[in-house]
Amino acid sequence: AQSVTQLGSHVSVSEGALVLLRCNYSSSVPPYLFWYVQYPNQGLQLLLKYTTGATLVKGINGFEAEFKKSETSFHLTKPSAHMSDAAEYFCAVSESGGSNYKLTFGKGTLLTVNP
Amino acid sequence: DGGITQSPKYLFRKEGQNVTLSCEQNLNHDAMYWYRQDPGQGLRLIYYSQIVNDFQKGDIAEGYSVSREKKESFPLTVTSAQKNPTAFYLCASSPAWNTEAFFGQGTRLTVV
Numbered sequence: 001a002q003s004v005t006q007l008g009s010h011v012s013v014s015e016g017a018l019v020l021l022r023c024n025y026s027s028s029v030p031p032y033l034f035w036y037v038q039y040p041n042q043g044l045q046l047l048l049k050y051t052t053g054a055t056l057v058k059g060i061n062g063f064e065a066e067f068k069k070s071e072t073s074f075h076l077t078k079p080s081a082h083m084s085d086a087a088e089y090f091c092a093v094s095e096s097g098g099s100n101y102k103l104t105f106g107k108g109t110l111l112t113v114n115p
Numbered sequence: 116d117g118g119i120t121q122s123p124k125y126l127f128r129k130e131g132q133n134v135t136l137s138c139e140q141n142l143n144h145d146a147m148y149w150y151r152q153d154p155g156q157g158l159r160l161i162y163y164s165q166i167v168n169d170f171q172k173g174d175i176a177e178g179y180s181v182s183r184e185k186k187e188s189f190p191l192t193v194t195s196a197q198k199n200p201t202a203f204y205l206c207a208s209s210p211a212w213n214t215e216a217f218f219g220q221g222t223r224l225t226v227v
Contacts, residue, residue: 004157009155034215036218041203041221041223042220042221043119043121043205043207043218043219043220043221044158044205044207044216044218045218046215046216046217049215090157090158102160102163102173103148103160103216104160105150105157105158105159106157107155107156107157108155108157
């Protein structure tokens with residue numbers, strides 16, 4: 001079984017500060033990992049993904065995440081927060097291989113950016 | 116433009132009535148999914164379909180039904196058996212297994 005834990009349901013940062021959103025996962029097979037962003041009353045948009053290869057993944061809007069197998073983590077970072085980054089962020093995991101697809105989401109982290 | 120269209124955006128129904136949420140995609144994706152989103156709960160998988168005329172239950176299928184008669188369409192029916200249907204419903208599709216899912220804009224269902 002796979003699962004995702006996002007530490008902190010709400011993170012607040014100042015504009016220009018580092019953004020760090022934490023995600024830990026469990027998976028019985030090598031995982032595929034994703035970060036999505038959701039603005040109010042909208043669908044989810046993919047920020048970045050890890051499947052294989054380089055463990056540091058760069059995404060849109062200046063975000064990046066690093067896959068650390070030993071820590072079962074996939075934390076999302078951005079060096080300098082913008083007001084437009086205020087949104088809810090979801091980490092998700094799927095299991096590589098197999099015949100059944102299932103994308104499991106964390107409960108989300110709401111990011112607030114203060115001026 | 117290619118994408119996923121969910122309609123309507125807002126839907127109100129009386130308790131005890133069945134209601135069908137529409138999801139159409141023109142991305143030529145094989146796989147389609149329905150998720151339910153409640154505050155603080157993340158996204159929970161209701162049903163998914165890998166191919167036309169085939170679908171599987173997700174984690175919270177009770178009280179819901181789906182069909183996949185066409186590749187482009189994956190409607191979700193919320194039946195009167197669903198005890199707490201008020202939620203935000205998201206449809207998604209993906210081109211193949213273990214690739215990222217593309218989401219529609221969602222339908223907010225309120226049952227009164």
